[in-house]
Amino acid sequence: MLAAMQAVPASPAAADALAGLQVLDFTIVMSGPMCTRMLADAGAEVVKIEPPDGDVVRQREPLRGGISTYYASMNCGKRSVVLDLATAAGKAIARDLAAQADVVVENFRPGVMQRLGLDYATLAAANPRLVYASISGFGQRGPKAGAPAYAPVIHAASGYEAAHLDYQHEQGRPMNNGIFLADVLGASYAFGAIQLALYERERSGRGQHIDVSLMDSVLGMLIYEMQAAQFPPERRRQVYEPVRSADGWVMVAAVTPKNQEVLFDVIGHPEAKADPRFATVAAKESNWGALLALIEGWTRQRSGAECEATLMAAGVPCSRYRSVAEAMADPQLAERGFLAELGEGDGRFKCANLPFQLSRTPTQARPLLAALGAHGPQVLQQKLGFGEARIRELQTQGVLG
Numbered sequence: 001m002l003a004a005m006q007a008v009p010a011s012p013a014a015a016d017a018l019a020g021l022q023v024l025d026f027t028i029v030m031s032g033p034m035c036t037r038m039l040a041d042a043g044a045e046v047v048k049i050e051p052p053d054g055d056v057v058r059q060r061e062p063l064r065g066g067i068s069t070y071y072a073s074m075n076c077g078k079r080s081v082v083l084d085l086a087t088a089a090g091k092a093i094a095r096d097l098a099a100q101a102d103v104v105v106e107n108f109r110p111g112v113m114q115r116l117g118l119d120y121a122t123l124a125a126a127n128p129r130l131v132y133a134s135i136s137g138f139g140q141r142g143p144k145a146g147a148p149a150y151a152p153v154i155h156a157a158s159g160y161e162a163a164h165l166d167y168q169h170e171q172g173r174p175m176n177n178g179i180f181l182a183d184v185l186g187a188s189y190a191f192g193a194i195q196l197a198l199y200e201r202e203r204s205g206r207g208q209h210i211d212v213s214l215m216d217s218v219l220g221m222l223i224y225e226m227q228a229a230q231f232p233p234e235r236r237r238q239v240y241e242p243v244r245s246a247d248g249w250v251m252v253a254a255v256t257p258k259n260q261e262v263l264f265d266v267i268g269h270p271e272a273k274a275d276p277r278f279a280t281v282a283a284k285e286s287n288w289g290a291l292l293a294l295i296e297g298w299t300r301q302r303s304g305a306e307c308e309a310t311l312m313a314a315g316v317p318c319s320r321y322r323s324v325a326e327a328m329a330d331p332q333l334a335e336r337g338f339l340a341e342l343g344e345g346d347g348r349f350k351c352a353n354l355p356f357q358l359s360r361t362p363t364q365a366r367p368l369l370a371a372l373g374a375h376g377p378q379v380l381q382q383k384l385g386f387g388e389a390r391i392r393e394l395q396t397q398g399v400l401g
Contacts, residue, residue: 021044024104024105029107031183031214032187034074036075040076040366046079050372052084054082058372065346077366079370080371081380083401084398095118102207104120104132110140133193133210151183157215183214238285245299254316373401
């Protein structure tokens with residue numbers, strides 16, 4: 001369970017781009033919570049509806065000060081209401097809240113929200129301006145629409161893992177999977193689609209249903225690979241590979257002809273600028289191993305930090321391979337204010353702000369870290385006018401947590 005809640009501001013900051021936007025969040029785990037976290041960062045009022053046991057990620061490590069920082073980093077800035085949607089009263093309250101919302105976001109398997117009577121068609125009948133976003137593994141229709149899916153399954157099903165494996169040398173087994181690209185992509189597309197639907201609503205006065213597929217999100221990322229699947233190239237595509245430094249690995253990406261000329265000067269091989277093996281893209285790809293050997297002959301004699309500093313100063317893109325902790329300590333991130341610090345005392349931790357910045361309207365992680373169900377009475381009083389007696393009755397019945 002999260003630490004005690006912090007006070008909710010009386011009203012959103014005037015500068016917030018989404019100030020006043022009412023969002024009802026039925027999401028769990030990652031893709032949905034990441035989407036609604038983005039909305040909260042931009043100033044939307046997000047009410048997260050949780051089951052009696054809470055979002056399953058609430059108990060996931062890392063833990064700090066009794067808080068799952070993993071959960072908190074995806075759900076900061078939201079109010080928490082526990083409703084038992086297995087009860088008729090719980091469903092009725094959820095429908096009443098949706099009738100006042102601008103946006104509903106859910107990421108259950110297709111059919112779940114319909115069985116609960118909380119699907120788009122039902123809610124839009126009472127609230128025609130509602131923008132309703134559904135995030136699922138394979139989308140809302142089609143032969144696999146109802147199939148269960150989490151990010152690792154989508155990575156495999158989309159061809160992403162096979163394509164990634166094809167770029168490795170002498171690797172016969174797909175890579176282990178712990179970084180959930182599908183969830184982050186799906187969340188980002190849902191966030192963008194919600195803005196598009198809200199913009200269109202200003203013209204039409206009507207909301208609409210948004211159908212985000214994690215499968216589509218990942219497959220759409222494979223831009224070259226989709227074209228190569230249709231029109232197989234005559235030779236294998238050469239990709240950028242790490243080269244050894246004296247203390248690890250570095251990535252050198254001399255993409256343009258100008259980059260390449262500067263690179264040859266820096267590594268002490270100016271004659272390579274006239275070498276026919278590297279004169280054209282086709283020649284360079286045919287002699288990729290020779291090019292990497294030339295670069296590595298220079299990088300092996302230097303630390304990764306020296307390689308990076310020297311090449312970057314000359315205008316050649318280069319980085320040593322860093323850990324996440326090292327990347328988080330980069331002064332560049334501090335200058336941009338990319339990391340937010342949340343929590344109090346021993347429970348303080350850092351999480352990422354959104355990767356874009358607007359010149360007038362700030363986006364940032366909000367400091368509210370809601371305990372499970374902490375805002376149930378407050379939300380029902382403010383939004384539905386429930387009195388204390390009614391709230392106690394719902395709590396006694398187990399409808400309200």
